[in-house]
Amino acid sequence: MLTSEYLTCPDLFADTVVDWQKTDGRNALPWQQDPSPYRVMVSELMLQQTQVTTVIPYFQRWMQKLPDIHALAAADTDTVMALWQGLGYYARARNLHKAAKYIVFDLGEFPFELNDLLTIPGIGRYTAGAIRSFAYDAYGPIVDGNVRRLFCRLFGIEGVPTTSAVDKKLWALADALTPKQNNRRFAQALLDLGATVCKPKQADCLSCPLQTQCVAFNTGRVAELPTAKPKKMTPTKAGHFLWIEQGDKLLLQKRPDSGIWADLWSLPQVDETAESLLQAKLQGQFQHVFSHYKLDASVWHPVSGVSEPAGSSWYNKEQVLEIGLPAPIRSWIEKNWLKKS
DNA sequence: CACTCGTGGAA
DNA sequence: TTTCCAAGAGT
Numbered sequence: 001m002l003t004s005e006y007l008t009c010p011d012l013f014a015d016t017v018v019d020w021q022k023t024d025g026r027n028a029l030p031w032q033q034d035p036s037p038y039r040v041m042v043s044e045l046m047l048q049q050t051q052v053t054t055v056i057p058y059f060q061r062w063m064q065k066l067p068d069i070h071a072l073a074a075a076d077t078d079t080v081m082a083l084w085q086g087l088g089y090y091a092r093a094r095n096l097h098k099a100a101k102y103i104v105f106d107l108g109e110f111p112f113e114l115n116d117l118l119t120i121p122g123i124g125r126y127t128a129g130a131i132r133s134f135a136y137d138a139y140g141p142i143v144d145g146n147v148r149r150l151f152c153r154l155f156g157i158e159g160v161p162t163t164s165a166v167d168k169k170l171w172a173l174a175d176a177l178t179p180k181q182n183n184r185r186f187a188q189a190l191l192d193l194g195a196t197v198c199k200p201k202q203a204d205c206l207s208c209p210l211q212t213q214c215v216a217f218n219t220g221r222v223a224e225l226p227t228a229k230p231k232k233m234t235p236t237k238a239g240h241f242l243w244i245e246q247g248d249k250l251l252l253q254k255r256p257d258s259g260i261w262a263d264l265w266s267l268p269q270v271d272e273t274a275e276s277l278l279q280a281k282l283q284g285q286f287q288h289v290f291s292h293y294k295l296d297a298s299v300w301h302p303v304s305g306v307s308e309p310a311g312s313s314w315y316n317k318e319q320v321l322e323i324g325l326p327a328p329i330r331s332w333i334e335k336n337w338l339k340k341s
Numbered sequence: 342c343a344c345t346c347g348t349g350g351a352a
Numbered sequence: 353t354t355t356c357c358a359a360g361a362g363t
Contacts, residue, residue, distance in 0.1 A: 047359040051350065054358085088347025091362075124361045134359095144359050164342075191359055200357070201352065231355090260346070290347060291357090327348065345363080352356085 004155055005213060006177065013210075014179040014186055020209040021189035026052075026196075030059050031134075035184070037110040038069040040135040044127045045096045049089060052195070058087055069110070072100035081263050081324030088327075090262055095122025112136060125171070133187035141174035142187055143167075146194020152226035153198060156215030160229040236294040241267035241329075242276060243283050243299050243336075244306070249314035250337060252323075260290070261326045267299065267333075268309040276302040284336070288328040299332065 006013035026032075029052065031043035042062060046055045062083050066072045072080070077097065084093035098121040103110055111117050117128035125143070132140025143151075148161040151173050159166045179186055197204045205217050216222045244251040253268040255261050270276055280300035288295040315323070317338055325333070 044359065049346090049358055049360055050348080051358050054349065086348075088349085089360085091346065092360090095361080122361065126360060130359065142359080145357075146359070187359090195359085228356095262346085288347090290345095292345065292347095343363100346361095348358100350356105350358090352354105 004215075006154075007173075010177050011179065013177050014182065016209050017189035017193060018182050018185050021185050021192055024196075024207075025185075025188055025192040027188075030056060030063075032188075035134050037131060037135040038072075039063065040131050041099065041123070041127075042096065044130045044134075045092045045122055046087065048092060048127070050087060054087070058083070069100050069104055072097065073104040077263060078323060082322060083324075085264065085324035085330070086327050090264060090324075092122055094257075094263060099123065110135075112138070114140065129174075130187065133183040137182075137184040139178060139180055139183055140187065141171065141178040142190065143170045143174050144191070144194075146191050146198070147174060149200065149226055150190060150194045150198045153203075153216035153222060154210055154214050156219065156221070156225065158225075159227055161226045162229060234290075234293050236296055238272060239295050239297045240270050240272055240274070240277060241297060241299045242270060242280075242306075242309075243267060243301050244308075245337075246314065249316050250320065250333070251308065251312050252315050252320075252325075253309050253312040261329075264324045264326050265315075266326055266329050268312055270309075276300075276306045279303045284332075286328060286332060295328075297328070299336075 021027075031039050043055065043059055046058055046062075065079070065083060066075060075097070077094075080093050080097045081090065084090060087093075102120060107116075111120070112132075114128050114132060117123055117131055118125070123131070129140035129142040132138045133142065148170055151157060151170050152161055152166075155173065157166060157169060161167070161170065193208070193210075197208050203222050205211055205214070205222060208214065208217075211217055214222075216225045242251070251268060252265045255264050255266050255269075257263055277300055280302040283299040283301050285296065285298050288297060320333060320338070
């Protein structure tokens with residue numbers, strides 16, 4: 001790694017990005033108002049691998065329904081999953097629910113120390129540092145996608161950033177560059193720089209406050225850093241779902257507490273060798289793309305008289321709106337049921 | 342360490 | 353249309 005003025009004088013780095021953030025950063029995001037530990041935790045869990053514009057309406061709805069950690073700790077699973085429905089990565093919702101119960105019933109108060117925050121379900125090194133910074137305005141190093149990109153370019157770090165060797169370097173830099181004061185604005189500055197200036201493509205180097213010190217900019221390698229990781233082929237899987245209507249109700253099944261769409265309600269899914277498919281009629285098909293595979297889904301009308309799958313319940317058109325459904329299943333139900341008179 | 346875990350915005 | 357990838361964590 002090239003030596004940088006910022007490494008010998010970390011305060012210079014902090015002062016530079018903090019000053020930039022005051023005038024050019026984002027300062028009106030919903031979770032920046034009343035940044036209590038609870039609000040910061042909820043926002044950070046929602047923001048994991050999810051864009052700000054996607055999270056905002058979910059965060060608003062969540063806070064209206066579950067305004068404090070005691071409300072969340074007392075809520076039931078279906079309420080939590082319904083509020084999360086459509087956001088994806090549903091383990092985050094389960095972990096957030098567990099976290100609230102753990103903090104309220106076991107700890108008694110929201111932790112302050114990094115090591116204590118790390119014992120909370122769903123909170124890893126990044127999120128622990130983010131809660132320290134945003135909720136307590138205390139020392140809390142963060143390395144997320146934004147910081148990885150920013151540091152790889154600024155210090156000319158080679159190698160795929162998610163490998164352990166590079167990851168270790170990035171955290172060492174974050175530990176060293178994070179100041180002892182102004183942590184809330186400092187952390188926001190790193191995220192804002194990565195999101196609005198040091199972008200993955202079309203980096204806006206001309207308006208970057210770190211430009212003169214940036215190794216990638218000074219060597220013309222902004223487009224090459226960080227090193228892209230080799231992409232792998234994603235497999236396609238087939239899924240078979242049952243459409244079973246009775247009167248004004250539709251049969252839905254609670255999915256298991258692990259695996260894809262865990263704890264959500266869905267059309268009952270069966271193996272392609274299932275007896276219920278033997279004389280079933282195909283209602284239609286759709287495709288859905290996940291991060292790691294593609295799903296070719298078929299929806300079947302089984303012959304009448306098939307036994308109800310375990311863990312299934314009947315829902316009418318109003319009840320279906322209030323439970324957590326996978327996005328493509330909800331979409332299918334809307335098109336084929338709700339919008340049909 | 343490699344894999345699992347969603348969805349949608351943006352180029 | 354395809355591709356990337358986003359305030360990552362758990363196993």
